[in-house]
Amino acid sequence: MPRVQLPAVTPRRKVWNKGRIVGQKRPLRPRQVWAIRTRLELSNCLRDLTLFNVAIDSKLRGCDLVKLKVSDLASTSQIKERASVIQTKTGNPVRFELTENTRQSIMIWLRSPEMLGCGFMFPSRFHDRPHISTRQYGRLVRDWVTAIGLEPSGYGTHSLRRTKAAAIYRKTGNLRAVQLLLGHTKVDSTVRYLGVELEDALTIAEQIDI
Incomplete structure (x- = not known):
């Protein structure tokens, strides 16, 4: 009886994102921003409050946010109203703006004992690192959103980057x-x-002459 050659079967790998929420992280809504900000103010977490405020205003990626230097945001004893980073x-x-509330938190943070002699805005507590890591920033964001009752899997560092940008787009439609x-x-x-829906984006873009 001839032997039948069966096709090789490749074992299926376990899907890495099974059971997880993936995709773009949600931006925070204004009331959620104020809820987190209020909690940080009440707990007197100067570094976290400044990090949160700068993250919202700057709209920077986490890798750029954690590496901000004092000189990026301040000159002598004055906090810049607008800053620029590569x-x-x-x-x-x-370029990005720093609102009055953010500038005030930066000023208070820079005057704190922890910032004495520091060149980075958000120095690490580990001696081998000059500033906090993006992983630590991610953990902080998770703690912040969890503290106000949000599901942490739906939010991340990009939530803070998207928050003000999404609000500006909703208010102005200026893509x-x-x-x-x-x-x-x-x-x-x-x-x-x-x-954004593509047709909506194209309609807005057509109205903007550059």
């Missing part, structure tokens, strides 16, 4: 402005980042 991902500069603020080189990157 993005690690693109190598291009991006080009959001593109510049996020430091995106292409407008379609901004479209995907905001989760």
Whole structure:
């Protein structure tokens, strides 16, 4: 009786994201921003409050946020109203505003004993690291959202990057402005980042003459 050759069967790998919420992280809503900010103020967490406020205003990626230097945000004894940094991902500069509330928290943080002689805005407590890591920043964000009753799997460091950008887009519909603020080189990157419908994005873009 001839032997039948059966096709080889490749064992299935376990799906890495099974049971997890993946995809873009949600931006925070204004009431959620204020809930986190209020908790940090009441607990007198100066570093975390400053980190949170700067993250919302700057709209920076985590890798750029944690590496901010004091000189990026302050000159002598004055906190800058606008700052500029070179993005690690693109190598291009991006500018951002610092609101009065954020500038005040920066000033208080810089005057604290922990910042004596520090060159980085958010120094690490480990001697072998000059500033906090993106992983530590991620853990802080998870703690912040959990503290106000949000599901941490739906939020991350990009939630803070997207928060103000999403609010600006909802209020103005100005996709080009959001593109510049996020430091995106292409407008379609901004479209995907905001989760904007393509037709809506094109309609807005057609109205903006650059």
